[in-house]
Amino acid sequence: MTARSGTTAGRPRDPEVDRRIALAAVELFGDAGWAGFSVESVARLAGVGKASIYLRWQTKEQLLLDALAAHVAPVVDADTGTLRGDLVALARQLLKLYIGPSRRAALRMTLEAPTIPGLSRRCEELRDAQVKAARAMVRRGIRRGDIPEDTSVTLLLDTLCGGVIVHILSTPAHLQDTLRAQLDRYADQLVDFLLGPAQR
Amino acid sequence: MTARSGTTAGRPRDPEVDRRIALAAVELFGDAGWAGFSVESVARLAGVGKASIYLRWQTKEQLLLDALAAHVAPVVDADTGTLRGDLVALARQLLKLYIGPSRRAALRMTLEAPTIPGLSRRCEELRDAQVKAARAMVRRGIRRGDIPEDTSVTLLLDTLCGGVIVHILSTPAHLQDTLRAQLDRYADQLVDFLLGPAQR
Numbered sequence: 001m002t003a004r005s006g007t008t009a010g011r012p013r014d015p016e017v018d019r020r021i022a023l024a025a026v027e028l029f030g031d032a033g034w035a036g037f038s039v040e041s042v043a044r045l046a047g048v049g050k051a052s053i054y055l056r057w058q059t060k061e062q063l064l065l066d067a068l069a070a071h072v073a074p075v076v077d078a079d080t081g082t083l084r085g086d087l088v089a090l091a092r093q094l095l096k097l098y099i100g101p102s103r104r105a106a107l108r109m110t111l112e113a114p115t116i117p118g119l120s121r122r123c124e125e126l127r128d129a130q131v132k133a134a135r136a137m138v139r140r141g142i143r144r145g146d147i148p149e150d151t152s153v154t155l156l157l158d159t160l161c162g163g164v165i166v167h168i169l170s171t172p173a174h175l176q177d178t179l180r181a182q183l184d185r186y187a188d189q190l191v192d193f194l195l196g197p198a199q200r
Numbered sequence: 201m202t203a204r205s206g207t208t209a210g211r212p213r214d215p216e217v218d219r220r221i222a223l224a225a226v227e228l229f230g231d232a233g234w235a236g237f238s239v240e241s242v243a244r245l246a247g248v249g250k251a252s253i254y255l256r257w258q259t260k261e262q263l264l265l266d267a268l269a270a271h272v273a274p275v276v277d278a279d280t281g282t283l284r285g286d287l288v289a290l291a292r293q294l295l296k297l298y299i300g301p302s303r304r305a306a307l308r309m310t311l312e313a314p315t316i317p318g319l320s321r322r323c324e325e326l327r328d329a330q331v332k333a334a335r336a337m338v339r340r341g342i343r344r345g346d347i348p349e350d351t352s353v354t355l356l357l358d359t360l361c362g363g364v365i366v367h368i369l370s371t372p373a374h375l376q377d378t379l380r381a382q383l384d385r386y387a388d389q390l391v392d393f394l395l396g397p398a399q400r
Contacts, residue, residue, distance in 0.1 A: 162362020
């Protein structure tokens with residue numbers, strides 16, 4: 001470990017290495033939680049030396065937080081021009097997150113973040129940013145007249161995001177491949193189900 | 201520990217002790233996960249001897265499973281006579297579960313059960329029983345003509361259960377008390393939002 005990390009020191013930073021470290025951090029956190037999260041284990045999983053990590057991140061809190069921000073928490077505001085299009089894009093993003101390799105890390109973030117010192121507030125900030133982006137999306141749809149003014153933004157987003165999570169978690173292991181092949185179709189059906197009332 | 205457990209052996213089983221042990225098991229699992237789950241720690245938390253636990257449960261898997269079945273997984277089929285009434289009852293049950301002391305255990309069950317040997321299949325059975333009860337509730341509503349025949353049972357339940365979970369998890373810590381005071385109102389609003397389309 002020490003020998004390998006020695007070879008990295010002083011080189012210009014390689015974005016591919018950054019990415020590999022972040023993915024390893026997400027994978028380890030998903031598997032072992034905060035209790036099993038160490039720079040040494042991330043380094044081993046990423047196939048880099050510990051020094052490569054400390055070159056980039058001063059603490060393991062910062063490493064995990066950056067990795068979560070990049071791979072677990074991104075909700076991009078799509079702005080497709082219609083609320084239906086925006087919500088379908090959001091549903092697809094969430095479906096891919098919760099069926100993909102970051103799924104367990106996403107669930108752990110929800111479960112453990114409040115108890116991790118130095119991570120709790122930052123994780124809440126990440127979550128707030130996601131919620132804000134999603135609310136802006138729905139409000140834009142209301143302004144454009146896509147749905148009635150009195151539509152509950154909270155209920156629409158709670159049921160959309162929650163629908164995704166419960167659908168994936170309640171699918172038994174042997175049906176996950178089938179589900180993976182039908183993600184886009186489910187996103188369409190979910191949004192149509194939820195917009196149905198508001199649009200009529 | 202040994203002395204105290206010795207005093208329990210041979211006594212008739214006390215349902216209050218059973219309950220205290222099960223609640224301690226749920227609390228410990230929620231806090232520490234399967235990695236930190238031991239009969240010794242449950243005994244300490246419940247204020248009983250280890251022998252009291254082994255008198256009732258042969259393995260820690262069996263202890264945790266019974267505790268989860270009793271306090272985390274119960275979805276009772278309410279049969280209030282209307283689909284709206286049944287769904288409001290279900291939403292209230294779920295809200296109380298996810299805002300209550302078993303919240304972390306419920307999330308951990310979802311997250312960790314697939315990786316716990318001897319628990320994975322039984323947890324899936326518990327979940328299947330819940331899903332079956334909820335689906336029966338909606339199908340009864342369809343037969344009674346409360347909602348159209350082509351309503352998606354899956355989408356209605358995904359969004360109802362998911363809406364509850366996301367609503368509670370996305371409420372910041374300092375607003376949890378306010379939320380606790382408004383649970384019944386949220387259950388009503390959620391069900392009205394979701395039945396709106398189907399009933400019109």
